[in-house]
Amino acid sequence: xxxxxxxxxxxxxxxxxxxxxxxxxxxxxxxxxxxxxxxxxxxxxxxxxxxxxxxxxxxxxxxxxxxxxxxxxxxxxxxxxxxxxxxxxxxxxxxxxxxxxxxxxxxxxxxxxxxxxxxxxxxxxxxxxxxxxxxxxxxxxxxxxxxxxxxxxxxxxxxxxxxxxxxxxxxxxxxxxxxxxxxxxxxxxxxxxxxxxxxxxxxxxxxxxxxxxxxxxxxxxxxxxxxxxxxxxxxxxxxxxxxxxxxxxxxxxxxxxxxxx
Numbered sequence: 001x002x003x004x005x006x007x008x009x010x011x012x013x014x015x016x017x018x019x020x021x022x023x024x025x026x027x028x029x030x031x032x033x034x035x036x037x038x039x040x041x042x043x044x045x046x047x048x049x050x051x052x053x054x055x056x057x058x059x060x061x062x063x064x065x066x067x068x069x070x071x072x073x074x075x076x077x078x079x080x081x082x083x084x085x086x087x088x089x090x091x092x093x094x095x096x097x098x099x100x101x102x103x104x105x106x107x108x109x110x111x112x113x114x115x116x117x118x119x120x121x122x123x124x125x126x127x128x129x130x131x132x133x134x135x136x137x138x139x140x141x142x143x144x145x146x147x148x149x150x151x152x153x154x155x156x157x158x159x160x161x162x163x164x165x166x167x168x169x170x171x172x173x174x175x176x177x178x179x180x181x182x183x184x185x186x187x188x189x190x191x192x193x194x195x196x197x198x199x200x201x202x203x204x205x206x207x208x209x210x211x212x213x214x215x216x217x218x219x220x221x222x223x224x225x226x227x228x229x230x231x232x233x234x235x236x237x238x239x240x241x242x243x244x245x246x247x248x249x250x251x252x253x254x255x256x257x258x259x260x261x
Contacts, residue, residue, distance in 0.1 A: 010095050023227070023228050034097075080131055146188055150165075193246065226245050
């Protein structure tokens with residue numbers, strides 16, 4: 001159990017982030033989760049705080065749920081100030097907030113490119129920069145950044161792939177820079193997860209389920225389990241790692257199709 005450690009989860013009110021919020025709260029973390037309730041580009045997710053609040057109530061759990069845009073330095077400062085004001089410390093940071101527009105480079109406008117980089121890459125930069133001095137002062141902490149199989153490039157996801165590739169570089173560099181501060185930084189790469197980013201993509205999700213070792217789609221709870229492990233004392237010697245959940249993205253893939261009879 002976390003024994004009252006404090007965790008900040010961005011994008012923590014829908015999909016993977018909600019799964020992480022619920023798992024950490026169930027393990028004794030004092031969780032502050034932030035996200036945007038309005039539907040974002042490339043996602044069907046909306047009204048996440050109400051849904052997360054209902055799930056917390058159903059499970060007899062508690063967490064602070066805030067509205068915040070991680071691409072806004074003012075919003076990030078407000079969330080971190082709230083967390084420190086209420087709980088006095090930040091032991092864990094999970095950078096999950098992201099948007100997921102499709103398009104090749106010829107179809108991606110400068111406006112969309114800038115927005116994707118601002119949320120998916122600058123957001124984790126701002127959140128980490130805001131909490132890191134407090135982690136250093138308290139003697140350590142743990143950060144998990146949520147990547148994607150698109151980190152290695154995927155068709156028709158130019159801006160998203162670039163942003164998620166940057167997440168890996170950010171994670172590795174942070175791990176190197178702060179190893180002597182006792183701050184662990186790892187990346188988790190989901191594959192084929194049922195979330196607001198892929199609602200309606202029936203054929204793709206069915207294939208992802210067939211290609212998984214369990215023969216089903218990845219659930220937010222699966223990602224949450226890996227994140228919880230990486231934040232725990234059981235992972236105190238693990239930093240600079242990439243942990244794939246659901247497929248072979250880290251190894252390059254794709255999985256060979258099962259032969260038909």
